[in-house]
Amino acid sequence: EPEVTQTPSHQVTQMGQEVILRCVPISNHLYFYWYRQILGQKVEFLVSFYNNEISEKSEIFDDQFSVERPDGSNFTLKIRSTKLEDSAMYFCASSVASETQYFGPGTRLLVL
């Protein structure tokens, strides 16, 4: 069964550094999403992406964040200058049209 995959599974970085989180959505899906989950808290929507542009973004998704689909398979989330409060689990999801979103296993980001 096709799955959403994410790399790396864990990343440790220093405050102020740039990080890129990578996702490979399910191959026939057209909508892509990023969510984050701060430890012990609920899952929060960051951004959705369709037809090579951002479809919707939350107030969390400020200028420090960007998304890109650099090729036909990858979908990336970049944090330009990480802050301590960016430490969280980041989930990528994808869906066929406006239907069920399937989530990847997540990348745990720790900012020191």
Next chain:
Amino acid sequence: AQSVTQPDIHITVSEGASLELRCNYSYGATPYLFWYVQSPGQGLQLLLKYFSGDTLVQGIKGFEAEFKRSQSSFNLRKPSVHWSDAAEYFCAVGSYSGGGADGLTFGKGTHLIIQP
């Protein structure tokens, strides 16, 4: 703005007993509703979903949920829990208006503990 409330932070159930996890939502139109399960250190796995039609939906692992519009609820049930059901359960609501890729709004989750 849409919101999801899961009033129970923790629930403890004996193995073999029945389970009901509560979820209430606030949304102006007909919502799309989901239950996801998250095992420790794992991602989110879809248990079941409601888009339209029959208000009682069946999911994986023997779970079911009932959409009650009058109560704005979408409670998750299982007649007999297994130790492997111990996990975090999230209710989520989506609003797929105009064909856009709208994000899901999640509840805070219910931590399910199974007693032997």
